[in-house]
Structure formats: C-alpha cells, structure tokens
Amino acid sequence: MGRGPWFWLGAVAVLAAAVIYPLLTDSYTVGNTVYFFNWAFMALGLCLIWGYGGALSFGQTAFFGIAGYAYGVITVDFGSDFGLTLWALLGAVAISALVAAVLGYFLFFGRINGVFLGIVTLAVTLVLERFMAQTAGPEWHIGAARLNGFNGMSGMPPLTIPWPGSDDPIALTPDIPLYYVVLGLLVVTYLALRILVNSSFGNVLVAIRENPLRATMLGYDVRKYQLGAFVIGSALAGLSGVLYTSWGQYITPSSMGITAAALPIVWVAVGGRSDLTTTLLGTIVLIGGFQALTVYGSQYALVVMGLLLVLTVLLAPEGLVAALALLPGKLLRRRAGENA
C-alpha cells in the first residue's frame, strides 16, 4: 500500500471530499470533526514508532500532556498577540520532542526493548499524571498560569493567525478556518511521514523491527534509528496535545492517564499499525465511531471497544482497515485458483 496510481487517485479523492466537507454541514459538526483530526497526529506518530520501528511505546499521552500544558503555560503567561500562539505551538512541540529525546536516550541507549519499553513508558506517563493531579494548590503555578491539579488547566487562548493590515487576528476556534488549518497540517504530516518511511530511514526502521540483530550486523546503529523515530513520533503526540488544548481551551491530567494512554494503541492496532494510511483511516473512523457509541450507549462503548480490540488481535492482526483493503485481492486470488 501507499504506492501506485490507484492509491494516489484514492488519496486525492479522499482529500477532495475532506476539502468540500465543511460546505455540506454546519459549523458545529465541522468543529467536532477537527477533534477527530487532532488525535490523528498522535496515532501517526505511534504508527511510526510501533508499526514501523517495532517499539511499543505505551506513553505517547505523556508527550501529549507535556505539550498541552506547555502551550497553556506559554499562552497564559505571554498572551496571544503578534501570532504568539503559533510560537507557543512550536515551543510546546519542541519541549515534548526534547523530553522524548532525553527519555528515549535512557530507554534505547539502555537497550530497553520489547515489552519492557512499553511498561517503562507507561510508568513514566503515570508518574506525570499523578504529579499533575496533585498540583491543585495555589502554590503550583508557572508565572500567571495555575496548573489546577485534577480540575485541569483552562483559560488559554485558541490558536490565532495574525493577518497583515488587520488589527484582529484570525482566532482559530473550532470552526471552518481551524478545520482547514488542521486538515492542511494533517496532509503535510502524512506526506512527510510517507516520504520518511519510504526513505532509507524508513527501510532501516523496518529492518530493525524485523530483526534488530541483523540490522546491527549490517552496520546500522539500531539505537539511533529507534531514538529518531521515537522523537519524531513523540513530537507528533505533542502536536496533538497542543491542538487538543487550543481546541477545547482545556487540559487535565486524566488526558495522560492509563485509559487515555491505551487509546492511541487501540486506534493504531485496530486500524492497522503496519501502514500510515490504515492507521490514519482507522483512527478517524474509530474516534468517530466511539463518539457516536458514547452518545447512544455510553455504558457499552468501552465494552464494545474492548471486544473490538480482542477480536482484531485474534482475527486480523494487521488491523481491520488493512484486512478490509486486502480482502478483495484475496477473494480474487481464490477465484482465480478455483478456475485454474
């Protein structure tokens, strides 16, 4: 997947549909759709780390939270004039990437692999969650920004784009302009990751996933490649965090907790972790589906999610989207086999 004219034709069709979509519906639904898109960055990042690199990080929400809080602290302290929110976005993503680099150095250069990596990243995430949860008191503040413990941090401005010749910058509240900005970011991110995984970096990453020892013997420093993928993926998780925080103007420690931490893994695993496209489609469909489920039968949403997860792992290890995409080919081949 990801190559050939049919794929790109399909991609252009999907993109065209996404571009005209806001014209067909009301602005509330569009704002809601942006919410689905916000998470896709984190899922794509995890797809790079886990699906391509074979390193299951259970702690992507840590970077989501770090960047979300960083955005909040920067914007509350420095305001939103002069396009400062965009600098806050970049700064927050950079902070999450930096933390990922430090943590990743410890993990990968300590040769922590496989299941241990998942458990340590989860432990780090839970430390962060517990730490942020107890910052309710007034002594916990950075500048003017109160961290507010479990009540969550609020009051940060949405993203704004300064417009030359106008005093009022464009505020990107959950509405049509934000939709196009996030859609644009998503397309750019997807294409950039697509180029990355098709490059030699991506090939080495897959080689490491398949057999780390062999990759080492071929002269690649496994640790550097894994660290690279981890930092990129975590920066994307940070981008998700910033977009989420500026979207809802709110972030809480529970967005890092164990349930939240497992969700990206669910999306990526169920969608199909071995390919960026299946991850992207799976994530958006799953988030949309679960939101609908929560609306119509909130109690059963988690049960359905669990069931879906178990069945996917057992019956379609490559993911549901991948399984569906490969199904026509399989059926055709079987037909051909019968005729022969």
Next chain:
Amino acid sequence: MVDAVVGFLYQFGDAAAFLILAASGLAIIFGMMGVINLAHGEFIMAGAYTTVSVAKLGVPLPLAIGCGALVAGLIGIVLERLVIRHLYRRPLDTIVATWGVSLIASQGTLILLGPSLSDISTPLGSVQIGDLSYSVYRFVLMGTAAAILLALYLLFTFTRFGVLARATIQVPHMAEALGVNTRLIYSLTFGIGAALAGATGGLYAPTMTLVPTMGSQFITEAFVTVVTGGGDVFLGTAPAGVMLGFIRAAITSWEGQLAGQIGLLVAVIIVIRILPRGISGLILRERA
C-alpha cells in the same frame, strides 16, 4: 526512637507485601510464559468481589479468599483457552488483547453490578506497640506474602507439575516430543497466575473499597515490580518487592504518600536503565 523504627518497619513490610502479592501472579504469567497480562488488575478485582460476596454469606474469611482465588483461576483458564493461547508467538499483541479484556471486564462489572460493592470490615483489630497501634491484619498480609513465595518455590521445584512446567517453558517442542501435554501446562500455569491475582484481591478486599476499577490500583505497582525483578519469580520479584517496598516506605515517611508513589516509579526507571533484564537477570547473569 523505637516507635519510629517499628513504624518504619511496619510501613516497609506493608509496602513490600503489597508489591509482592500484587506482582507474584503477574510474574508467573510474564516470567514463565512471556505474556504481558494487562487484565491482571481485573483478576484481582474478580477475586476481591468473589471473596466479599462469599464472606457475606457467612463463610469464614480464609475460605472466602480461597473461593476468590479459585474463581479468578478458573476465569484465567477460560481466558487462556479463548484468547491467550493464540498469541504466544506475538508478545506485543498480548498487551493489546489483554487490555481489551480488561476494558470489557471492568466496564462489564460496572454495568452488571453497579458502581461499588459494600465492604466488609478489616478483621483482627489492632495491636499496641510502644505508643502506636498497628493493624494485625497487615501483619497477616506480610506473613501471607512470604508463605505464598515459599509455596510457589516448592510447587515449581519439587512437584511433578513444576518440573513439567519448567521443561515446557524452556523448550516447548522438546517437552512435547517427550509426551508432555504442553497446552495443559500452559493453561494451568496461566490459571495459577490468575488464582494468585484472585487471592491478592481477596486478601486486600477487607482493606479497601470495592469498585470495578480497583484493579488499576494494583496494576502499575505490580508491573513495575515485575519489570524491576525480571523474569524469575523467586530471584526477581521477591527482592524487587523488598527493595521497592523499602524505597517506598522511606520516601513516604519522609515526604508523604504521593512522593512515595512517584519515588517508586522513578526508582524503577533508574533500575531498568542499569539492569535491563531486572534483578534476576543480574543474579542469573543473563546477557541483555
């Protein structure tokens, strides 16, 4: 002075017992089978719920805890048959699948049994040492943790099942060729791990509030203990539980409960950086 020392030892023993009990079932399933069981907390929850329900019928507590272990063990065997069995070659996928099971179990319990189950009181009262009083039941928990480790050691070292289990885990195909029913051994091993989780739930049921998500209070601590310990239950989990219990008690008495929890997790990250295969890896000189 004496009070401080006794108080610290009590806190240390309590923390170590909690870590060892919470982790032992997980350690067997992980160390022997390589399966990451994220539904471990839900086995604990199942054990606690069963224990309390049975105890309320008038059954004495130790027997009720036994029932809790039995029920959790049986659920474990069923789960192994239905799901885990298909995933032995894909350890990372066991994380995903058991996480799904855990979601179904905790949310299903919430739907079926409501937000909480009424508690039973902590038995045995308290004892006065120096100026402070201590819960006797906590001492029983410490003793039980030691007894369970001893029982596991005896089971896996001196019984026929233990020998077959270790053979199966080391070289499955050879064991099979020699006529060992490896599928049964895997089933039973998983069942024992689950039963230990159930017993842990039963043991702690009188000391805590029973809610469907109670498993999550155990699972992080259980995992970090297993990771620090490494693959071996006796050379890993036990010393890890003692060491982490000490760290936790020390930081807790110095800075408070939350600092204790955070200190524990930070300690684990440092240990893992130094010993990627855990304490048992160091003792057994496994190559990382």
